[in-house]
Amino acid sequence: MGKKKTSPLPMVSVCTPTFNRRPFIQNMFQCFRNQEYPKSRIEWIIVDDGTDKIHDLVKEADIPQIKYYEVNNKMPLGAKRNFMHQQVTGDIIVYMDDDDYYPPDRISHAVETLTEHPQALCAGSSEIYIYFKEMDKMIQCGPYGPNHATAGTFAFRKELLKQTKYEDHAALAEERAFLKDYTVPFVQLDPMKTILVFSHEHNTFDKRKMFQQQQDPRFFKESGKVVNNFIRRKSEKTIKKFFMDDIDNMLKYYEPGHPTMKPDVLKQIKEIEAKREEMKQEMIEKDKENGPIILNRPEGSVQLSNKQVVEIIKQQQNEILQLKNDRVEFDRMSDLMKIKLVELHNKTVSLRKENEALQKEMQNIVHIPPTPPSFLEPNESPPINKSDPVLHA
Structure with a gap:
């Protein structure tokens, strides 16, 4: 080639x-x-x-x-x-x-x-x-x-x-x-x-x-x-x-x-x-028109630079984003709990039906006539009734 x-x-x-x-x-x-x-x-x-x-x-x-x-x-x-x-x-x-x-x-x-x-x-x-x-x-x-x-x-x-x-x-x-x-x-x-x-x-x-x-x-x-x-x-x-x-x-x-x-x-x-x-x-000039940005704190007021303001805004944006993520996770867990509750409810209904069926079966067992007990020993023949007409036929 x-x-x-x-x-x-x-x-x-x-x-x-x-x-x-x-x-x-x-x-x-x-x-x-x-x-x-x-x-x-x-x-x-x-x-x-x-x-x-x-x-x-x-x-x-x-x-x-x-x-x-x-x-x-x-x-x-x-x-x-x-x-x-x-x-x-x-x-x-x-x-x-x-x-x-x-x-x-x-x-x-x-x-x-x-x-x-x-x-x-x-x-x-x-x-x-x-x-x-x-x-x-x-x-x-x-x-x-x-x-x-x-x-x-x-x-x-x-x-x-x-x-x-x-x-x-x-x-x-x-x-x-x-x-x-x-x-x-x-x-x-x-x-x-x-x-x-x-x-x-x-x-x-x-x-x-x-x-x-x-x-x-x-x-x-x-x-x-x-x-x-x-x-x-x-x-x-x-x-x-x-x-x-x-x-x-x-x-x-x-x-x-x-x-x-x-x-x-x-x-x-x-x-x-x-x-x-x-x-x-x-x-x-624009900064002068807008004036300084003051942040009030318990320990006193603080004048912020533009950079500090931007950092605070970024921090708040991150916190908001974290809260949104937490809310999404909460909703997800809530949905899972709802599914679990439905499963538990269905299981309860199923168990209730099984219980009712067992109770009915128990009632039927109670109404069956009891069989009299037998006192014969194994291999022992029953006693002969001498007055039995069959024996004198």
Whole structure:
């Protein structure tokens, strides 16, 4: 018998938007070269709208999978991603941003996960890790929800593009609209096989501000993981050295990559921050209007925080649920008792009838004439009546 034919692996389109990130490009190339997924099943779409184009680095790298597109005018990130999608030919699109670390199994893990979950149109990681070198801290962000992820972790089927696209004007936080308010059928990726983000001076959004803002500790907390948990292969020594040793000096003297070169992004960041501050003030004013919540106790009155009120409500809800469960159990036991009572009643009726029958039988026995007793000994003949006429016949 011949060998069983296996289906070819899906064709993958890796997509990378870039803008003035020259110091990162060689490192980005190395992350791609290290990918375990067969290069014969990959195309790499790079769209460059920077003022410092990287066509020379692309030519020097001589990576045959690259399809490099230069755009003369700066594009918002949403429009740039939409433009990339128009160039793809693969069955699965995988994002690899230009300034992050992607492990060698980034593509293979994403393809495998989507293959194992045919109902999902998109995959990504809602849990990601950010390393802050100046503080030597690894921060875990998320997970936020089963249908949530950041764009840098996306991998999705090409058919999803028939249903959705990015908002052309979006310069950041573009994921929500693309995922249709997080309703797209989704599957989560293993963050350890997906991405490691490094905080650096040229981040579009300064991630150090996250420490200054009040973050929910459920979604922003220090992790026990270290860089070596992610970048752990011998073939990745140069990548690790870049992020841990070289990056700061390289960025220090590279003015084109400074965030001020992205006025559209900075504008949207200010708009988002202003909107958040407005919402925060509205909540504060609403709390003032509602006034404090006072709980009266025998030992005195206590002012409760919103969190305490929520906890009390949750406790009462649990108690109500327990009472409902107790009532259900009581009703069940009551029904069982009713069944037992019916059985006992039927048994009593049956016993009464049996008793009446026995009494009647006893009465019949009482009216039967008694048999006279016999005083003969065994084998003794009865006495002969000599006056019996039969004897004299």
